Structures are given as C-alpha cells and as structure tokens.
Amino acid sequence: MTDSPSAGTQMAIFSNYGTVPEWSPYRGRVVQKAITFNQQNVWHDNTYHGPWTFVGYETGPGFNPAERQAELYQQDVASTFSDNSSGPSC
Secondary structure (H helix, E strand, C coil): CCCCHHHCCCCCCCCCCECCCCCCCCCECHHHHHHHHHCCCCCECCEEECCCEECCCCCCCCECHHHHHCCCCCCCECCEEECCCCCCEC
C-alpha cells in the first residue's frame, strides 16, 4: 500500500463471527483468530502517506501504526509512515 485511504487503496482480510450451523467447527471467533494470528498473513516494507488508522482481528475502533507494529499484531515491520498525526479509520 502506498496511497492514503482517500486515494482508495485499502487492503483487508476479514471473517464474520461464526454462528451456524450448530455442528460447524467454524463457530465463534475460530476463523477470526486463524486469520489474525495463525496464517502468517503479513504486511511489511510498505510506505504510508497521510493519516492512517488500522483495524485488526475484527472491525471496530482502530489503532495507530505503532500499535500495528507492536508485539500483538507484528505487522508492517520495516514500513514507513508519514503524517500520522490524526487518521480516519480504514
């Protein structure tokens, strides 16, 4: 990703909370956890211009680039960010 959100470049991998059928092994947060923490989905070495806010695990309140790079998500290692003083949610 090299453009700001206003330019229309966004990337996402999402899953719904699993509810049915009752016998499904994919109920609850199983798929969300797999996508976020167990499938080696990694963003790195990107250049971000403009304000950015990221979401992870599930849609909701965003977090800043430092939180994205921190231990929990470990995303965008070696990426650069400019003008991140206040960002809209992606």
